Amino acid sequence: MSANIRFPKSRTATLLATGACLGGLVLSTAASADRSEWPESFTVGTASQGGTYFVYGSGWANMIADELGISGGGEVTGGPTQNLALVHSGDIAFGLTTMGPARDALNGESPLAPGMVMDNVCALFPMYETPFSITALSDSGITSISDIPDGASIGFGPAGSTSDTYFPAILEELGVDFERRNGGWSDLGGQLQDGLIDVIAFAAGIPIPAVSQLEVQTDVNIIEFTEEEQQQTIDAFPVSAFSIPADTYQTLEDDARAVSMWNFAIASCDLPEDFVYEVTRLTLENNDKMREVHRSAATTVPENVDKNQVIPFHPGAARWYEENGYEIDESLIK
Structure with a gap:
């Protein structure tokens, strides 16, 4: 899958050149080739300072950036409704949102863009209840x-x-x-x-x-x-x-x-599958680190994947859930 991701000019993520995969390469080499389509940096849309979204989103971004060895961070935004629009447009890679605004955006009823169906938004993982x-x-x-x-x-x-x-x-x-x-x-x-x-x-x-x-x-x-x-x-x-x-x-x-x-983390559906798989894996397999970011992350666990019946899951996220025994209806996978 080629990465068709749009970022703001101020933080354009240059994608590494895609290397050719030759037969017989070892697993580590294949993993390196998969990373060739990853963005060099990413941004997480949060909300205003002083709110949980800002603390949770910025801390999560820093954890993922450290684990993957790429640049990443949180950005102050107007919150869930704006995050949906920014992720849909490709201006940011990831965002945080709630089910109500997500349902409105997918139905073309976002107050920021009435009539626009925001269908380039994919779910990653459950966060917590607001x-x-x-x-x-x-x-x-x-x-x-x-x-x-x-x-x-x-x-x-x-x-x-x-x-x-x-x-x-x-x-x-x-x-x-x-x-x-x-x-x-x-x-x-x-x-x-x-x-x-x-x-x-x-x-x-x-x-x-x-x-x-x-x-x-x-x-x-x-x-x-x-x-x-x-x-x-x-x-x-x-x-x-x-x-x-x-x-x-x-x-x-x-x-x-x-x-x-309920709140869910979201991603641009254009992000490479392997990249999103790793982001999902690192988040859901390190709940202790997530709780250090914010204690509300106690519910950032795969058992709560069923709390989303609105946003289609990114194929990379869906692959992690399915590999670990969590079923997602095919109609809810992008």
């Missing part, structure tokens, strides 16, 4: 969703992110009237602390660095869904029930009821 959680300062008096006053200023994360795409609609479904604010999680955390906004509605892997930093500096309330609010949200959106463990944050004394959406 809980939808709400944080306010303790002195605000907001202890429940129903306490959020009419016209409250709510930060929903970067424009086009999973949080910005789904959380406003969720809160509208639950009867909350609000003014919408966007920004990076760290920036919104500073605005909350300074009293410039009333609430932050997070959709990010836990622990969210911005929340952990906030609770060190001030008193916060982490607001859970009631059972009724949780079920109403599940009925209306592509989310499932979730419980934020009490030991996630200093502030929590008990588990907090929430909803969540």
